[in-house]
Structures are given as structure tokens and as C-alpha cells.
Amino acid sequence: MRAMYLEKAGPADSKPLMLTSLSVPAPKPGEARLRVLACGVCHTDLHIVEGELSPPKMPIVPGHQIVGIVDEVNPLPEKPAKVKVGERVGVPWLYRSCGKCEYCLSGKENLCNAPMFTGFSVDGGYEEYMLAHIDFLVKIPDTLSDTEAAPLLCAGIIGHRSLKVAGVRPGDTVGLFGFGASAHLALQEARGLGCSVQVFTRSPKHQKLAMELGATWAGRPGDVPPKLCDECITFAPVGSVIPHALGVLKRGGAVAINAVHLDGIPEFPYSLVYWERKISSVANATRQDAEEFMEIAGRIPIRPVVEVYPLEEANEALIALKHGTIQGAAVLQIADRL
Ligand SMILES: [Zn+2]
Ligand SMILES: [Zn+2]
Missing domain, CATH: 3.40.50.720 (NAD(P)-binding Rossmann-like Domain)
Known part of the structure; x- marks a missing residue:
């Protein structure tokens, strides 16, 4: 599968992301695999690509505003999965929280002591297939297209x-x-x-x-x-x-x-x-924030203004973001819904 891969951080203008072929990953217990349809381009991606934020995993595939179709589910034995194969879902920045620290136990998982972030601790959505933690997937209002829904997931x-x-x-x-x-x-x-x-x-x-x-x-x-x-x-x-x-x-x-x-x-x-x-x-967001916002976005409705780029032009999207020329949100369109 195609992926935009960061091996070494550098100025966006030097186009540090490289188009690479990676093998399609297999979900571990508790994970789902998504066929990625669209992925928003966030300022945090720019900070990662330029080295102002150093990911614990390198090389890394950035991207944490992902809309995809569930392709395979590997639920934990004791826990039925909350999503089904074929369902359209979103993946936010918070890939998972620890579930055990004082913050997680008091409803403040955005402040978790040991969180994992999408496109930072694990590979994100600048690729054709990705893994996500089942419990942190978000439902998406039907009224929004894939490229419209993507920037809702972090921005x-x-x-x-x-x-x-x-x-x-x-x-x-x-x-x-x-x-x-x-x-x-x-x-x-x-x-x-x-x-x-x-x-x-x-x-x-x-x-x-x-x-x-x-x-x-x-x-x-x-x-x-x-x-x-x-x-x-x-x-x-x-x-x-x-x-x-x-x-x-x-x-x-x-x-x-x-x-x-x-x-x-x-x-x-x-x-x-x-x-x-x-x-x-403002530090990260909880699953409750994500669910509340998706409901509000569908109801108002919120209509994102998007500038769409193909996956292989992720560097160009980051350059435009850096120079402030994007109107609304930049989004990579990675595949069409079948
Ligand atoms: Zn925690
Ligand atoms: Zn973001």
C-alpha cells in the first residue's frame, strides 16, 4: 500500500515526507483496520514533520484526522467490538489513553499520564490502510462527505x-x-x-x-x-x-x-x-468531547471549508498550511468510497 513516510524531520519546504510502499498491517487484539478514505492535515503534523515535536516512533506515518471504512476487526475476547466491518468511522488524535491513571479514572483522559497519539505514537492516516484502537473510534454524521468529516476529527x-x-x-x-x-x-x-x-x-x-x-x-x-x-x-x-x-x-x-x-x-x-x-x-480531547462535537456538527450543521490534495501531495499541503494560504482546512483524499 502507498504511504507518506517521515524518516527524518526537516523544513516543510524541503518536502520531508516520502511516498513509500508498506505492507498492509494486521490488527492486534483490540484494534480495527481501516481502509483510509480521507485524512485532515493539522498544524501538529507540521510540527512533527519539521521536528518541533519529536514522535516516540520514528519513522512515522503522520495524520490524525482520519475517515475510513472498517476493513477488519480483532476484538478482545471479553469485549464485543463497537464497530462492524463496512462501517464508516473516524480516528482522532487520542489513539488511546491508559484507562488506569488518576486522570483517566476521573473523566479527564485528555490529561492521561501515558497516552498514545495517532500519527505520533503509532502510524496515522497518510496511508491507504491503518490500525486504530476500537474503543476510540468515533461515529460520523451521514450528512458529511469524507473530506468534510476529516477536519472535524481534530480541528x-x-x-x-x-x-x-x-x-x-x-x-x-x-x-x-x-x-x-x-x-x-x-x-x-x-x-x-x-x-x-x-x-x-x-x-x-x-x-x-x-x-x-x-x-x-x-x-x-x-x-x-x-x-x-x-x-x-x-x-x-x-x-x-x-x-x-x-x-x-x-x-x-x-x-x-x-x-x-x-x-x-x-x-x-x-x-x-x-x-x-x-x-x-487546551490539551487534547476526550472521547466525550469527540462524541458531543460530532452530534453538534450534524445538528447545526457545521460545514467545513476544505482544500483537497491527493495523498502524494501531502508535502504540498503542509507547505501551504505553513505559509497560511489554506482557506479552511487541508485534507488528503486517499480513496473513494466503493
Ligand atoms: Zn491515563
Ligand atoms: Zn490535530
């Missing part, structure tokens, strides 16, 4: 968790900093809650897309928006936006930082966090 789910971490309530004014795959889905979810959304991004193209998707205002980080925000979520992987976000926040408001990797937060005056303003990161 969408983590955007949903960011809204929860920030404490967004119906009718709030929400500020989004950066407007890539995750933000354009969070905007639609917040609009579904009756929130007004102000978007801060340097890209005029992204400002235009934000307005088309229902933002009440779009400008640049550092601009003064029409209203102060109840909550802000930062998506840009640059710490310089954090003081900007605090600067447009109401008293008692919260900033949620949706970034796996950040280049450091610049020093800022205490007055920006005074009045009980709060800052929190």
Missing part, C-alpha cells in the same frame, strides 16, 4: 473543547485569534450557540472567509474590535497574540490557548490579567 473536536475550556455560553461575545481549520469550525459552533464572534487574523483572505461564515467583525490582532469579548480563544501558534487577547477581554473573562506548541508568551503588564481574567491551555 473540530479541539475547537469544541476550546469553547468549553473558555466557558463560552449562549449569547456571549467570543474573540478568535488566528483563523485556520480549527477556528473556522469553532466559529460555526459558536454561531450555533447564538454567540457573536469577532475574528483577529492578519490574513485579508481569512478575514473575508470569517465574515462569510458569520463573524460580526474581522480585523488584525492588536486592532480594537467593536465590543469587548467574554471569552477569547487563540489558535495561532504564536505567543504574541496572548496579550492582544487579554487586551480585548471583559473583566472575569477567559483566554483559552489552543496550541500544542507555542513560541513563548511575551512579558505583559499585570493589569491585563487583573479583574480575575484567566488563561488556560
